[in-house]
Amino acid sequence: MDLKSKSSHKQYNVAFVGNPNAGKTTLFNSITGSRQKVGNYAGVTVEKVYADVILGQLDVRISDVPGLYSLEPVSADESVAVSVIQSEVDLIVCIIDASNLERNLYLFSQISQLKVPMVVAVTMVDRLAGKGNELDIVALSEELGCPVVAVVGHKEEGIANLRQEIETGLLSLVVPSCEIHSVGIENLRMRLARIGYDVSPEGLSLELQKSEPGFVKYFSEFPELKEDYLKAQESLTGLTVADRFAWAKRVQDRCLSVSGQRKGLSITDKVDRILTHRFFGLIVFTAVMYTVFLSIYSLSQPFMSLIETLFAWMGSKAGLLLSRNELIQSFVVDGIIAGVGGVVVFLPQILILFFFAFLEGTGYLSRAAFLMDRLLGWCGLNGRAFIPLLSSFACAIPGIMAARVMPDAKSRLATILVAPLMSCSARLPVYMLLIGAFIEPKFGAFWAGTALFGMHLLGLMVAIPVVFILNRGILKGKRLPFVLELPPYQLPKWKDVLIALTTRAKVFLTTAGTTILVMSILIWAAGYFPRLPESQKANMEPKLVQQAQLEHSALGRFGKIIEPVFMPLGFDWRISTAIICAFPARETVVPSMGILFSLGSGAKVNELREQLQKAKLPNEKPLFTPWTAVGMMVFFALCAQCFSTLATVRRETGSRKWAYFMFVYMTALAYIGAFVVQLLGKALGN
Amino acid sequence: MITSFGDLKKGMCGTIVTAPSDSDHSKRLQEMGFVPGTEIRIVKVAPLGDPMEVDLRGYRLCVRKQEMSGFEVEVLS
Numbered sequence: 061m062d063l064k065s066k067s068s069h070k071q072y073n074v075a076f077v078g079n080p081n082a083g084k085t086t087l088f089n090s091i092t093g094s095r096q097k098v099g100n101y102a103g104v105t106v107e108k109v110y111a112d113v114i115l116g117q118l119d120v121r122i123s124d125v126p127g128l129y130s131l132e133p134v135s136a137d138e139s140v141a142v143s144v145i146q147s148e149v150d151l152i153v154c155i156i157d158a159s160n161l162e163r164n165l166y167l168f169s170q171i172s173q174l175k176v177p178m179v180v181a182v183t184m185v186d187r188l189a190g191k192g193n194e195l196d197i198v199a200l201s202e203e204l205g206c207p208v209v210a211v212v213g214h215k216e217e218g219i220a221n222l223r224q225e226i227e228t229g230l231l232s233l234v235v236p237s238c239e240i241h242s243v244g245i246e247n248l249r250m251r252l253a254r255i256g257y258d259v260s261p262e263g264l265s266l267e268l269q270k271s272e273p274g275f276v277k278y279f280s281e282f283p284e285l286k287e288d289y290l291k292a293q294e295s296l297t298g299l300t301v302a303d304r305f306a307w308a309k310r311v312q313d314r315c316l317s318v319s320g321q322r323k324g325l326s327i328t329d330k331v332d333r334i335l336t337h338r339f340f341g342l343i344v345f346t347a348v349m350y351t352v353f354l355s356i357y358s359l360s361q362p363f364m365s366l367i368e369t370l371f372a373w374m375g376s377k378a379g380l381l382l383s384r385n386e387l388i389q390s391f392v393v394d395g396i397i398a399g400v401g402g403v404v405v406f407l408p409q410i411l412i413l414f415f416f417a418f419l420e421g422t423g424y425l426s427r428a429a430f431l432m433d434r435l436l437g438w439c440g441l442n443g444r445a446f447i448p449l450l451s452s453f454a455c456a457i458p459g460i461m462a463a464r465v466m467p468d469a470k471s472r473l474a475t476i477l478v479a480p481l482m483s484c485s486a487r488l489p490v491y492m493l494l495i496g497a498f499i500e501p502k503f504g505a506f507w508a509g510t511a512l513f514g515m516h517l518l519g520l521m522v523a524i525p526v527v528f529i530l531n532r533g534i535l536k537g538k539r540l541p542f543v544l545e546l547p548p549y550q551l552p553k554w555k556d557v558l559i560a561l562t563t564r565a566k567v568f569l570t571t572a573g574t575t576i577l578v579m580s581i582l583i584w585a586a587g588y589f590p591r592l593p594e595s596q597k598a599n600m601e602p603k604l605v606q607q608a609q610l611e612h613s614a615l616g617r618f619g620k621i622i623e624p625v626f627m628p629l630g631f632d633w634r635i636s637t638a639i640i641c642a643f644p645a646r647e648t649v650v651p652s653m654g655i656l657f658s659l660g661s662g663a664k665v666n667e668l669r670e671q672l673q674k675a676k677l678p679n680e681k682p683l684f685t686p687w688t689a690v691g692m693m694v695f696f697a698l699c700a701q702c703f704s705t706l707a708t709v710r711r712e713t714g715s716r717k718w719a720y721f722m723f724v725y726m727t728a729l730a731y732i733g734a735f736v737v738q739l740l741g742k743a744l745g746n
Numbered sequence: 747m748i749t750s751f752g753d754l755k756k757g758m759c760g761t762i763v764t765a766p767s768d769s770d771h772s773k774r775l776q777e778m779g780f781v782p783g784t785e786i787r788i789v790k791v792a793p794l795g796d797p798m799e800v801d802l803r804g805y806r807l808c809v810r811k812q813e814m815s816g817f818e819v820e821v822l823s
Contacts, residue, residue, distance in 0.1 A: 130777045162803040163779050301773065302781040305803075338793035430808050434794035437810070443797075541771055541813040543778050546799055546806040
């Protein structure tokens with residue numbers, strides 16, 4: 061490419077705007093394929109999905125703006141979408157759902173006033189045909205004053221046509237010429253016409269701005285004229301919601317021919333009879349949720365252990381290869397390979413969760429939210445929070461990602477912030493270790509089971525007041541009324557699911573992955589340096605060398621320094637260090653405890669349990685009482701010990717602030733929780 | 747008979763007669779189509795008593811009773 065053509069090269073910006081559920085994403089996927097990139101709009105929780113394509117001769121960046129019901133922004137998400145539409149675009153593709161014409165035209169009526177070139181893409185035309193209705197595309201194009209293309213996104217019908225119209229639109233830059241009149245002014249105009257006073261709508265608007273319009277002289281003769289005049293004056297300030305809907309209704313009546321009312325219930329109504337039934341609906345819901353949870357929880361296990369084995373194998377191979385230099389060996393094996401492995405291991409759970417995103421496309425998730433809204437509504441969340449919270453019991457990372465189904469920024473943030481309080485599968489090894497060592501032998505299997513159940517319940521119980529407080533004081537933004545569309549059921553669109561799956565996996569690995577890798581290398585370095593002098597290592601058993609090295613390292617010293625902080629909880633420096641080691645990933649606590657209690661990182665759980673039972677404080681009292689064990693479990697249940705989660709929060713909220721906030725509040729809760737347990741233990745005489 | 751929207755029962759039809767005057771809350775609901783003159787039908791109430799499913803302008807929307815309480819409906823018998 062020579063310099064001249066490079067300088068004249070322009071990238072056009074095109075935005076896909078439309079109501080939620082209008083088929084916008086399917087259409088976006090059809091046009092852009094899998095070339096999508098994901099970013100964040102600065103400072104807000106709104107995600108920017110875009111793709112660069114070539115249309116004819118033009119280089120075009122197409123953005124998929126989040127679904128909107130209105131251009132008058134109430135929530136933060138909407139403000140972003142609106143400012144994008146207003147400032148950055150050369151052309152807007154407005155997606156209109158043919159089966160829901162009136163409400164979709166409402167949004168169009170607002171967009172058309174921005175005076176930006178537009179193309180309208182009408183979706184779900186096939187659904188109209190199913191009802192026996194027909195849409196007159198030519199008439200619609202006349203009414204809207206811009207090109208209209210009928211498309212069936214998943215069947216690629218009309219896609220070539222749409223690409224052509226976008227290209228033409230970008231070259232001609234014609235803005236839509238669509239006239240929407242206020243009902244008040246129109247009524248007045250019609251009444252004036254009846255008494256023989258003819259005036260155009262524009263002429264009347266101008267006349268209304270005068271202090272004394274020309275028709276005032278008729279007021280005495282036709283008193284009702286004055287009433288219409290006053291009403292018309294009110295609407296001079298701008299179109300009301302009712303004005304726009306009146307226009308939308310008129311356009312619909314002209315363009316949509318309703319041939320025959322179908323008798324009986326639609327398929328959606330029939331399916332809904334079961335799926336939102338007061339008894340069967342709840343049973344189906346439970347079954348679906350159980351399947352989702354179980355899949356994330358256990359279907360992922362073989363894949364996760366495969367990944368773990370693979371990385372362990374890579375670690376041992378690399379260890380052998382690099383055995384000449386201990387520092388490089390440890391850096392590669394314990395720093396890089398363990399760090400990357402710690403990220404990749406979450407991939408199966410994320411993929412399984414996003415596989416279940418197909419439920420959203422079918423319309424079932426809206427029904428699930430409809431069923432559950434009452435249950436979640438009273439603490440300030442809404443029915444849609446169910447999936448994110450449930451997924452978090454398996455792993456908070458897919459749970460936090462699932463919070464994107466929340467309709468507004470405030471409830472989404474509240475859901476994200478409490479999701480990691482749900483007891484995830486990585487906490488299980490700690491519970492198993494401690495319950496097996498201190499609850500089961502003393503109190504039997506029943507109390508062991510109760511303790512395990514209690515630990516899972518704890519997070520949920522704590523989450524309720526946390527959401528309540530977040531909503532009252534901390535999260536800003538107006539509370540919007542809860543509106544949830546119940547669209548007709550659809551078959552899942554596997555192509556959309558596949559694109560979402562690969563995009564999400566890519567985003568997780570690149571954005572969250574890099575943060576996690578850096579953090580795990582830092583923690584590795586803290587545990588590795590400074591080195592124990594060789595002279596001290598000489599006569600030690602290898603297991604004890606590991607312990608002595610950790611004690612000697614920055615991490616171990618730090619554990620000892622902050623021992624007084626953890627003392628009130630009944631934790632000594634070893635537990636404190638184990639807790640510090642577990643901040644990057646809580647599942648590492650068992651191997652770290654192995655090292656700290658002189659068994660080495662590969663310690664068997666049973667040996668470790670015995671060792672813990674024997675462990676003593678400096679004053680010869682046992683380190684662990686059942687209360688200390690419960691305290692430590694409570695600490696792990698409430699603490700934000702997972703870099704991957706924090707990195708995901710940072711990515712999903714688009715700011716570090718909420719990741720820090722989560723870390724601080726959860727760690728504080730964990731400390732308080734464990735302290736309360738310790739106090740209870742003291743009060744009840746240990 | 748004019749009733750508050752929140753008091754409507756399953757299967758009832760009617761026309762919206764008044765919408766609460768300007769607040770963001772009411773505006774958002776109006777933008778979903780609940781403007782005076784709109785015909786509505788209560789399709790279903792969720793098993794736990796709230797929210798309810800409404801048929802309006804050819805589509806289905808789920809709203810909470812309490813959040814709709816300011817809207818008044820002329821009920822068709």
